[in-house]
Amino acid sequence: MRQVFHEQGILFGYRHPQSSATACVLSLFQMTNETLNIWTHLLPFWFFAWRFVTVLYVTDIQNDSYSWPLLVYMGTSCVYPLASSCAHTFSSMSRNARHICYFLDYGAVNLFGLGSAIAYSAYTFPDALVHTTFHDYYVTLAVLNTIISTGLSCYSRLGLAAGEAGSFAPGEELYQAGRNIFSSRRKSMLWGMALPSQSRLSFCLFLFPGESAQNEATLYHQKHTAITLLASFFYSAHLPERLAPGRFDYIGHSHQLFHVCVILATHVQMEAILLDKTLRQEWLLVNSRPLSFPQIAGAILLCLVFSLGNIIYFSAALYRIPEPELHKKET
Numbered sequence: 001m002r003q004v005f006h007e008q009g010i011l012f013g014y015r016h017p018q019s020s021a022t023a024c025v026l027s028l029f030q031m032t033n034e035t036l037n038i039w040t041h042l043l044p045f046w047f048f049a050w051r052f053v054t055v056l057y058v059t060d061i062q063n064d065s066y067s068w069p070l071l072v073y074m075g076t077s078c079v080y081p082l083a084s085s086c087a088h089t090f091s092s093m094s095r096n097a098r099h100i101c102y103f104l105d106y107g108a109v110n111l112f113g114l115g116s117a118i119a120y121s122a123y124t125f126p127d128a129l130v131h132t133t134f135h136d137y138y139v140t141l142a143v144l145n146t147i148i149s150t151g152l153s154c155y156s157r158l159g160l161a162a163g164e165a166g167s168f169a170p171g172e173e174l175y176q177a178g179r180n181i182f183s184s185r186r187k188s189m190l191w192g193m194a195l196p197s198q199s200r201l202s203f204c205l206f207l208f209p210g211e212s213a214q215n216e217a218t219l220y221h222q223k224h225t226a227i228t229l230l231a232s233f234f235y236s237a238h239l240p241e242r243l244a245p246g247r248f249d250y251i252g253h254s255h256q257l258f259h260v261c262v263i264l265a266t267h268v269q270m271e272a273i274l275l276d277k278t279l280r281q282e283w284l285l286v287n288s289r290p291l292s293f294p295q296i297a298g299a300i301l302l303c304l305v306f307s308l309g310n311i312i313y314f315s316a317a318l319y320r321i322p323e324p325e326l327h328k329k330e331t
Contacts, residue, residue: 009241040259041081069122076115083108106153117142220272231261
């Protein structure tokens with residue numbers, strides 16, 4: 001088994017590293033070490049899609065501009081679990097296919113981060129921060145974060161691919177840089193998802209920013225932060241399989257636990273945002289400047305263009321790694 005397909009502490013249950021697309025789909029109904037990784041995001045995708053469609057059905061999309069950020073958030077909450085389940089499904093087709101699948105996965109996760117930021121900006125910002133420079137540029141910063149984070153995530157994976165292939169002289173430096181960035185990304189990606197909630201809680205609980213932000217949603221924000229930090233721990237620690245290699249290959253390894261925590265965090269976050277949107281509506285409509293359609297659409301389109309550009313660029317770079325060196329490395 002080549003290193004690119006091997007996970008720390010997971011000894012058995014790997015699929016063939018050159019599976020066909022049909023074999024990958026059929027593996028959903030076979031017990032491999034990826035089966036629960038797929039289903040723990042595929043089933044929640046349908047749940048979030050059902051909630052999204054339900055909100056769409058009761059919303060006057062053309063005239064209810066106050067609900068636009070919520071629709072963007074709920075749409076992106078459907079994208080990332082679908083992209084993740086597809087990435088885990090088709091990642092065993094080839095070495096390059098595996099990397100490209102996770103390039104797309106990184107893009108979807110970061111797009112969800114932007115959707116969350118748009119919803120936080122519209123409904124969750126504490127009273128004391130509304131109309132501040134930070135609030136005015138919050139979505140802009142989220143756009144930059146999405147673009148840069150997607151690029152760095154893809155770069156780190158390209159570094160791993162180049163280092164494992166040993167394909168060119170600078171490969172080792174790129175590989176080591178990739179390992180460092182990849183390790184940092186594992187920890188920082190989940191921290192980044194928690195920071196908006198942590199920021200809100202800090203202002204709400206310690207600086208008392210205003211009554212409109214003190215509502216039932218606060219408890220949900222606390223739960224979201226706690227679950228997100230737990231997900232970050234599982235994602236970076238490789239526990240429990242690191243302590244007992246081979247014992248958690250099929251059920252109970254860290255990536256499955258990470259998936260479950262992320263879905264629970266998203267569910268709790270969604271409840272918090274829905275509560276903030278409803279309970280703070282009167283105050284926000286009077287005191288806050290709503291995001292316009294050009295602002296929301298521009299942010300999403302800008303991230304899609306640059307993130308897809310990053311993914312295409314790094315995907316093409318994978319195929320510039322000379323194949324003869326790959327074969328030599330395998331032997």
